[in-house]
Amino acid sequence: MIDIKELEFRIRSFPSDYMENFNYLWKWKIEAESKNTTHILESDLRKETYRRLRVILPRWQTYRNGENLNPLQTLKDSVDNISEAYSQLRTYTLLDFNEIPSEILETIWHELGRVKECEGRKSTTGHYSVISVCKPLLLIWGQTLAFDSYVRKHIPRSYSVPRYSSRWDLQQWIEVMREFCKHLRKDQESLDFMRKESERWYGKDSTVPYGRFLDIYYWKGP
Numbered sequence: 001m002i003d004i005k006e007l008e009f010r011i012r013s014f015p016s017d018y019m020e021n022f023n024y025l026w027k028w029k030i031e032a033e034s035k036n037t038t039h040i041l042e043s044d045l046r047k048e049t050y051r052r053l054r055v056i057l058p059r060w061q062t063y064r065n066g067e068n069l070n071p072l073q074t075l076k077d078s079v080d081n082i083s084e085a086y087s088q089l090r091t092y093t094l095l096d097f098n099e100i101p102s103e104i105l106e107t108i109w110h111e112l113g114r115v116k117e118c119e120g121r122k123s124t125t126g127h128y129s130v131i132s133v134c135k136p137l138l139l140i141w142g143q144t145l146a147f148d149s150y151v152r153k154h155i156p157r158s159y160s161v162p163r164y165s166s167r168w169d170l171q172q173w174i175e176v177m178r179e180f181c182k183h184l185r186k187d188q189e190s191l192d193f194m195r196k197e198s199e200r201w202y203g204k205d206s207t208v209p210y211g212r213f214l215d216i217y218y219w220k221g222p
Contacts, residue, residue, distance in 0.1 A: 001183075002190045002217060010220040011197070011213075021056045022212060023201070025139050028052070030206045039090060040140065041083040050079050053136055060146075062135045066116035074120030075136070078111040085111075086140065094143040094210040095191075097181040102174075109170045112136055130168040142209030144177065145218065154218040184210060 029040050029049075040049045054072050057063065063071040085107040092100050113128025114120050115136075130147045138146050145151055147161075147168075155161045159179045162168060184190065198208040 001187055002214075004189055004193050006221075007190070007193065007213065007217050010216055014216050014220065018060070021059060022139065025049075025052045025056060026142060026209065026212075027202060029140065030202055033090075034205070039087055041079060041086045046079060046083065049140065050076055053079070053139060056139060057136060060135055062132060063116050066129070066132070067118040068116055068120055071115050071120075074115045077120070078115055082108050082111045089141060090207075092143070093207065094177070094181055094214075095185055097143070097177050105174065106170060108137065109133055109173070126169045127167045128169075129166050130173060131166055133173070138211055138215065141211070142207065143211040145180070145211050145215040147173075147176075148219070151215060151218045154220075154222040156222070180214060184214075 032045055033039050038044055040046070053075065057075070058072075068074055085104045088104050089100065089108065109128070110122050110126070112133040114122045116129045116132040117123060134144045135146045135148075137144050147166075149166070152161050152163050152166075155163075155176075159176055161176055162172060194210060194213045195208050197213070198206060202209075
Protein backbone atom coordinates (compact mmCIF):
# COMPACT_ATOMS: atom_id res chain seq x y z
CA MET A 1 0.00 0.00 0.00
CA ILE A 2 1.15 3.52 -0.77
CA ASP A 3 1.40 6.18 1.91
CA ILE A 4 -0.63 9.04 0.40
CA LYS A 5 0.94 11.77 2.51
CA GLU A 6 4.36 10.48 1.54
CA LEU A 7 3.39 10.35 -2.15
CA GLU A 8 2.17 13.93 -1.92
CA PHE A 9 5.47 15.00 -0.37
CA ARG A 10 7.52 13.10 -2.94
CA ILE A 11 5.67 14.71 -5.83
CA ARG A 12 6.37 18.16 -4.37
CA SER A 13 10.04 17.37 -3.79
CA PHE A 14 10.64 15.53 -7.07
CA PRO A 15 13.38 17.21 -9.20
CA SER A 16 11.68 19.94 -11.21
CA ASP A 17 13.58 19.22 -14.42
CA TYR A 18 12.39 15.61 -14.52
CA MET A 19 8.85 16.75 -13.79
CA GLU A 20 9.00 19.36 -16.53
CA ASN A 21 10.47 16.89 -19.03
CA PHE A 22 7.56 14.50 -18.55
CA ASN A 23 4.96 17.26 -18.67
CA TYR A 24 6.54 18.68 -21.85
CA LEU A 25 5.56 15.52 -23.69
CA TRP A 26 2.55 14.35 -21.72
CA LYS A 27 0.55 17.59 -21.88
CA TRP A 28 1.24 17.85 -25.59
CA LYS A 29 0.20 14.20 -26.10
CA ILE A 30 -3.09 14.74 -24.26
CA GLU A 31 -3.91 17.81 -26.30
CA ALA A 32 -2.83 16.26 -29.59
CA GLU A 33 -4.75 13.02 -29.11
CA SER A 34 -7.89 14.75 -27.83
CA LYS A 35 -8.06 17.00 -30.90
CA ASN A 36 -7.30 14.35 -33.49
CA THR A 37 -8.66 10.99 -34.51
CA THR A 38 -5.02 9.96 -34.84
CA HIS A 39 -2.46 9.31 -32.12
CA ILE A 40 1.06 10.60 -31.48
CA LEU A 41 2.81 7.77 -33.34
CA GLU A 42 0.78 8.06 -36.52
CA SER A 43 2.36 9.79 -39.49
CA ASP A 44 1.11 13.33 -38.86
CA LEU A 45 2.42 13.53 -35.29
CA ARG A 46 5.24 10.96 -35.21
CA LYS A 47 7.97 13.41 -36.23
CA GLU A 48 7.13 15.75 -33.34
CA THR A 49 6.87 12.84 -30.89
CA TYR A 50 10.32 11.64 -31.90
CA ARG A 51 11.72 15.18 -31.64
CA ARG A 52 10.50 15.43 -28.06
CA LEU A 53 11.79 11.97 -27.16
CA ARG A 54 15.24 12.68 -28.56
CA VAL A 55 15.43 15.80 -26.37
CA ILE A 56 14.28 14.13 -23.15
CA LEU A 57 15.73 10.61 -23.24
CA PRO A 58 19.42 11.64 -23.36
CA ARG A 59 18.75 13.99 -20.43
CA TRP A 60 17.35 11.00 -18.56
CA GLN A 61 20.56 9.06 -19.40
CA THR A 62 18.44 6.39 -21.06
CA TYR A 63 21.16 5.14 -23.40
CA ARG A 64 24.18 5.68 -21.16
CA ASN A 65 26.75 2.88 -21.44
CA GLY A 66 24.85 1.34 -24.34
CA GLU A 67 26.53 -0.53 -27.18
CA ASN A 68 24.69 1.26 -30.00
CA LEU A 69 26.80 4.07 -31.48
CA ASN A 70 23.71 5.85 -32.82
CA PRO A 71 20.80 5.01 -30.49
CA LEU A 72 18.69 7.98 -31.52
CA GLN A 73 18.59 6.85 -35.15
CA THR A 74 17.52 3.38 -34.03
CA LEU A 75 14.93 5.02 -31.78
CA LYS A 76 13.51 6.84 -34.81
CA ASP A 77 13.11 3.54 -36.64
CA SER A 78 11.63 1.84 -33.58
CA VAL A 79 9.09 4.62 -33.05
CA ASP A 80 7.97 4.04 -36.63
CA ASN A 81 7.75 0.30 -36.04
CA ILE A 82 5.61 0.44 -32.88
CA SER A 83 2.98 2.78 -34.28
CA GLU A 84 0.33 0.10 -34.72
CA ALA A 85 1.12 -1.58 -31.38
CA TYR A 86 0.94 1.78 -29.61
CA SER A 87 -2.44 2.55 -31.19
CA GLN A 88 -3.78 -0.46 -29.29
CA LEU A 89 -1.67 -0.09 -26.15
CA ARG A 90 -2.85 3.45 -25.48
CA THR A 91 -6.40 2.20 -24.91
CA TYR A 92 -5.22 0.37 -21.77
CA THR A 93 -3.98 1.69 -18.43
CA LEU A 94 -1.98 -0.05 -15.75
CA LEU A 95 -5.29 -1.12 -14.19
CA ASP A 96 -6.06 -3.10 -17.37
CA PHE A 97 -2.58 -4.56 -17.76
CA ASN A 98 -3.72 -8.19 -17.62
CA GLU A 99 -5.97 -7.59 -20.63
CA ILE A 100 -3.22 -6.34 -22.97
CA PRO A 101 -2.54 -8.84 -25.79
CA SER A 102 0.93 -10.32 -25.41
CA GLU A 103 1.88 -9.64 -29.03
CA ILE A 104 1.51 -5.89 -28.45
CA LEU A 105 3.86 -5.99 -25.46
CA GLU A 106 6.32 -8.21 -27.31
CA THR A 107 6.55 -5.87 -30.29
CA ILE A 108 7.17 -2.85 -28.11
CA TRP A 109 9.62 -4.72 -25.86
CA HIS A 110 11.88 -5.74 -28.74
CA GLU A 111 11.68 -2.47 -30.65
CA LEU A 112 12.46 -0.18 -27.72
CA GLY A 113 14.87 -2.63 -26.13
CA ARG A 114 17.06 -2.91 -29.22
CA VAL A 115 17.77 0.84 -29.23
CA LYS A 116 20.57 0.31 -26.71
CA GLU A 117 21.93 -2.86 -28.34
CA CYS A 118 24.93 -3.06 -30.68
CA GLU A 119 23.88 -1.74 -34.12
CA GLY A 120 20.29 -1.73 -32.91
CA ARG A 121 19.99 -5.51 -33.22
CA LYS A 122 17.28 -7.46 -31.42
CA SER A 123 18.49 -9.70 -28.61
CA THR A 124 18.35 -13.41 -29.38
CA THR A 125 17.52 -14.12 -25.73
CA GLY A 126 14.97 -11.32 -25.38
CA HIS A 127 16.98 -9.63 -22.61
CA TYR A 128 17.34 -5.84 -22.80
CA SER A 129 17.98 -2.88 -20.56
CA VAL A 130 14.60 -2.44 -18.89
CA ILE A 131 15.37 1.29 -18.77
CA SER A 132 15.73 1.52 -22.56
CA VAL A 133 12.23 0.08 -22.89
CA CYS A 134 10.48 1.75 -20.00
CA LYS A 135 11.72 5.34 -20.06
CA PRO A 136 10.35 6.08 -23.54
CA LEU A 137 7.26 4.00 -22.75
CA LEU A 138 6.71 5.98 -19.57
CA LEU A 139 6.77 9.17 -21.63
CA ILE A 140 4.34 8.10 -24.35
CA TRP A 141 2.08 5.71 -22.38
CA GLY A 142 2.45 6.81 -18.75
CA GLN A 143 1.56 3.41 -17.28
CA THR A 144 4.95 1.81 -16.57
CA LEU A 145 7.60 2.76 -14.07
CA ALA A 146 11.03 3.57 -15.52
CA PHE A 147 12.70 0.95 -13.30
CA ASP A 148 16.01 2.76 -12.95
CA SER A 149 18.36 1.75 -10.13
CA TYR A 150 16.73 4.03 -7.54
CA VAL A 151 13.26 2.71 -8.29
CA ARG A 152 14.31 -0.94 -8.39
CA LYS A 153 15.99 -0.87 -4.98
CA HIS A 154 13.00 0.84 -3.30
CA ILE A 155 10.24 -1.42 -4.62
CA PRO A 156 9.14 -3.95 -1.95
CA ARG A 157 10.74 -7.37 -2.27
CA SER A 158 7.33 -8.99 -2.63
CA TYR A 159 7.27 -7.70 -6.23
CA SER A 160 10.25 -9.92 -7.15
CA VAL A 161 11.98 -7.07 -8.96
CA PRO A 162 15.54 -7.90 -10.13
CA ARG A 163 17.11 -5.20 -7.95
CA TYR A 164 20.70 -5.40 -9.08
CA SER A 165 20.25 -6.13 -12.76
CA SER A 166 18.84 -3.80 -15.37
CA ARG A 167 18.74 -6.52 -18.05
CA TRP A 168 15.32 -8.13 -17.98
CA ASP A 169 13.37 -10.27 -20.36
CA LEU A 170 9.78 -9.55 -21.31
CA GLN A 171 8.28 -12.03 -18.87
CA GLN A 172 10.08 -10.46 -15.91
CA TRP A 173 8.65 -7.06 -16.78
CA ILE A 174 5.17 -8.47 -17.33
CA GLU A 175 5.18 -10.24 -13.96
CA VAL A 176 6.26 -7.11 -12.09
CA MET A 177 3.65 -5.01 -13.91
CA ARG A 178 0.95 -7.53 -13.08
CA GLU A 179 1.85 -7.21 -9.42
CA PHE A 180 1.52 -3.43 -9.59
CA CYS A 181 -1.80 -3.83 -11.41
CA LYS A 182 -3.13 -6.21 -8.74
CA HIS A 183 -2.08 -4.09 -5.78
CA LEU A 184 -3.12 -0.75 -7.25
CA ARG A 185 -6.60 -2.02 -8.15
CA LYS A 186 -7.12 -2.81 -4.45
CA ASP A 187 -5.81 0.55 -3.23
CA GLN A 188 -8.78 2.87 -3.69
CA GLU A 189 -7.23 5.69 -1.67
CA SER A 190 -4.20 5.81 -3.97
CA LEU A 191 -6.39 5.60 -7.08
CA ASP A 192 -8.53 8.51 -5.90
CA PHE A 193 -5.46 10.59 -5.14
CA MET A 194 -3.78 9.87 -8.48
CA ARG A 195 -6.95 10.65 -10.41
CA LYS A 196 -7.44 13.92 -8.56
CA GLU A 197 -3.79 14.91 -9.01
CA SER A 198 -3.88 13.98 -12.70
CA GLU A 199 -6.97 16.11 -13.21
CA ARG A 200 -5.24 19.04 -11.51
CA TRP A 201 -2.14 18.70 -13.70
CA TYR A 202 -3.47 17.44 -17.00
CA GLY A 203 -7.21 18.08 -17.19
CA LYS A 204 -10.45 16.36 -16.33
CA ASP A 205 -10.65 13.95 -19.26
CA SER A 206 -6.97 13.02 -19.48
CA THR A 207 -5.67 9.50 -19.01
CA VAL A 208 -4.21 9.05 -15.52
CA PRO A 209 -0.47 8.22 -15.80
CA TYR A 210 -0.45 5.67 -12.98
CA GLY A 211 3.06 4.50 -13.80
CA ARG A 212 4.37 8.03 -13.51
CA PHE A 213 3.02 8.42 -9.97
CA LEU A 214 4.45 5.07 -8.92
CA ASP A 215 7.81 5.92 -10.48
CA ILE A 216 8.00 9.16 -8.49
CA TYR A 217 6.99 7.37 -5.30
CA TYR A 218 9.64 4.64 -5.52
CA TRP A 219 12.33 6.86 -6.99
CA LYS A 220 12.33 8.86 -3.76
CA GLY A 221 12.25 5.95 -1.34
CA PRO A 222 10.67 2.65 -0.22
